[in-house]
Amino acid sequence: MLVILIKEDWMFLSDKDVLLEMEKGNITIEPYDRKWLGPNSYDLHLANKFKRYKWNRKFHGENGVVIFDPIDITKETFEMVEDTFPSIIKSGEMINIVTEETIGVRNDILGIMSARSNLARSPITLYFSLLTDTGFVGHLSAKLVNNCPYEIVLQPNLRICQLMFAKTINPVDISYDKRSISKNLDQIELIVPQYKIDKEFLNNN
Numbered sequence: 001m002l003v004i005l006i007k008e009d010w011m012f013l014s015d016k017d018v019l020l021e022m023e024k025g026n027i028t029i030e031p032y033d034r035k036w037l038g039p040n041s042y043d044l045h046l047a048n049k050f051k052r053y054k055w056n057r058k059f060h061g062e063n064g065v066v067i068f069d070p071i072d073i074t075k076e077t078f079e080m081v082e083d084t085f086p087s088i089i090k091s092g093e094m095i096n097i098v099t100e101e102t103i104g105v106r107n108d109i110l111g112i113m114s115a116r117s118n119l120a121r122s123p124i125t126l127y128f129s130l131l132t133d134t135g136f137v138g139h140l141s142a143k144l145v146n147n148c149p150y151e152i153v154l155q156p157n158l159r160i161c162q163l164m165f166a167k168t169i170n171p172v173d174i175s176y177d178k179r180s181i182s183k184n185l186d187q188i189e190l191i192v193p194q195y196k197i198d199k200e201f202l203n204n205n
Contacts, residue, residue: 013165028104041162045100048156051080085156089146104137108171112164123147135175
């Protein structure tokens with residue numbers, strides 16, 4: 001269960017606030033449609049393209065267990081095979097998806113992503129980074145898992161998640177786009193997870 005602690009000095013933006021910040025250039029949403037802006041969040045849609053995991057048999061151990069080494073993620077471990085919606089997602093299958101929209105948050109604005117309530121009540125699970133740091137610009141990515149005991153068909157443009165916006169107490173000192181270790185800036189397509197960049201997975205931290 002995901003729990004978000006709300007502090008008294010946090011300020012979440014209403015639809016009016018979001019529109020004002022968009023006028024200032026602190027929030028960008030492309031493509032944007034006013035009907036997808038709710039009282040406290042913006043609905044994001046499933047892009048047309050996605051990627052499937054293709055596991056290579058040479059890395060299958062006994063009983064079909066996949067040996068997963070985040071330090072040495074190469075095509076020998078798995079490949080990401082691009083596909084397009086509408087498409088059949090098998091029971092238990094995990095795919096990489098991105099939003100149709102490009103999101104940008106700047107200065108004192110950050111984003112908080114959440115699955116939409118209809119998806120949260122379904123046997124489909126969405127895994128994503130909750131936080132969209134100040135300074136990020138790009139498509140938001142996630143993993144989608146079909147937990148149904150049967151195949152499902154996903155259509156493009158499905159409203160897949162929603163993004164809330166919040167304002168920090170002060171503007172950030174170093175924004176996400178200025179940090180040397182930041183990843184996926186200006187992300188315009190699906191990519192293989194970049195574990196090798198994370199110091200937690202490196203031998204010399």
